[in-house]
Amino acid sequence: MTNLQNQKQVYIIHGYTASPADHWFPWLQDKLQEDGVSVDILDMPNSQAPQLHEWTQHLLSSIEVLHKDTYFVGHSLGCVSILRYLQQVSIPEQLGGLVFVSGFTDPVPTLPSLDEFTNDKLDYKQLMDSVKMRAVIASKDDTIVPFAFSKKLANDIQADFHEVEHGGHFLERDGFTSLPIAYQVLMDMMKS
Known part of the structure; x- marks a missing residue:
């Protein structure tokens, strides 16, 4: 049996109106599990x-x-939710990494119902100290979360920034039932 402290563990957190069965989440889970990584896609409430x-x-x-x-x-929305969670939990040692896809930490003008997730300031220094590696993936043609919002998030948390020309919001309806760039970025982190 693998010691829980030595096994790589990935938590995938979906966004607004999504579920664990949507988009590229099951594909990423399967790819990582093939590599012996423990993966949980959390089913966020409501x-x-x-x-x-x-x-x-x-x-x-x-x-x-x-x-x-x-x-x-x-x-x-899963990105800012992870950051809010990390601000509230005790972190005993520096975590391995964060990979954010189409993330944001500022209010999105077209989604005012999500403002409570972005109203309070985050302690970016504490977050950077708590997580060893950070990456943000964003598409220049995202019509839901503006590209500039994801780029700002990458700057705020001093993350590696990966821009995609045509990815939309990386949804199934945008053609994304797999997301190789997220898998590769995560695997590179795990090998570091």
Whole structure:
């Protein structure tokens, strides 16, 4: 049996109106599991009308152990939700990494119902100190979360920034049932 402290663990956090079965999440889970990585795609509560407290509580109750081989993959609203969670939890040692896809930490003008996730300032220094490697993937033609919002997030957390010309919001309807760039970025982190 593998020691939980030595096994790489990935948590995938979906975004607004999504579920664990959507987009590229199952594909990424399968790819990582083929590599012997433990993967959980959390089913965030009430994704059609998300509430910050509910999402943070769900993360707090679903994630049992954080360690140097813990990695998070967030999509859209999942990204800022991970950051909010990390601000509230005790982190015993620097975590392995964060991979954010179409992430944001500022209010998105077309999605005012999500403002409670972005209203309070984040302690970026504490977040950077808590997580060894950080990456943001964004598409120049994202019509839901503006490219500039993801680029700002990358700057704020001093993350490697990966821009894609034509990815939209990396949704299934944009043609994304797999996301090789996210897999590759995550695997590179795990090998470092």
